[in-house]
Amino acid sequence: MRQEDPSGRSVFFFPADVFGIFLAIMNEMIVQVVGIIAPTEIREQLGRALSCMLGPTQVEPGCLSCLLYRDLSDANVIYIESRWETLNDLIHHICSDAFKRLLLLMELGAEPPTIEFLTVTDVKGLKFIEAVRQGKTVHPAF
Numbered sequence: 001m002r003q004e005d006p007s008g009r010s011v012f013f014f015p016a017d018v019f020g021i022f023l024a025i026m027n028e029m030i031v032q033v034v035g036i037i038a039p040t041e042i043r044e045q046l047g048r049a050l051s052c053m054l055g056p057t058q059v060e061p062g063c064l065s066c067l068l069y070r071d072l073s074d075a076n077v078i079y080i081e082s083r084w085e086t087l088n089d090l091i092h093h094i095c096s097d098a099f100k101r102l103l104l105l106m107e108l109g110a111e112p113p114t115i116e117f118l119t120v121t122d123v124k125g126l127k128f129i130e131a132v133r134q135g136k137t138v139h140p141a142f
Contacts, residue, residue: 062089
């Protein structure tokens with residue numbers, strides 16, 4: 001259920017039975033990955049249309065990044081990936097006109113699109129690789 005807070009921004013409330021599930025991931029980064037198999041004849045146009053979505057998505061509240069890339073093993077496969085600070089930010093995005101345009105573009109694919117929402121609890125970088133390569137003990141959950 002959506003309501004507005006005093007600043008006018010939408011706030012989402014969940015039924016009690018699903019609230020506990022969402023509460024666990026409300027403050028974790030969410031990565032959205034959409035894969036579209038573009039028909040060869042519209043591949044370039046679809047890529048340009050998706051590219052036009054990057055800027056507006058990147059300035060949405062809570063968007064950490066938005067990327068567009070192709071599968072090097074199949075040029076017809078296009079991915080758009082966005083990273084969201086919280087689940088609530090992602091939900092705002094899904095309810096946006098920009099996401100509605102993405103849904104329409106997904107319909108142009110040669111096959112049904114793939115879409116994944118990945119919950120990220122921690123992000124490691126080069127220091128993690130260094131620790132592993134030096135044989136330091138690493139916690140099983142990273």
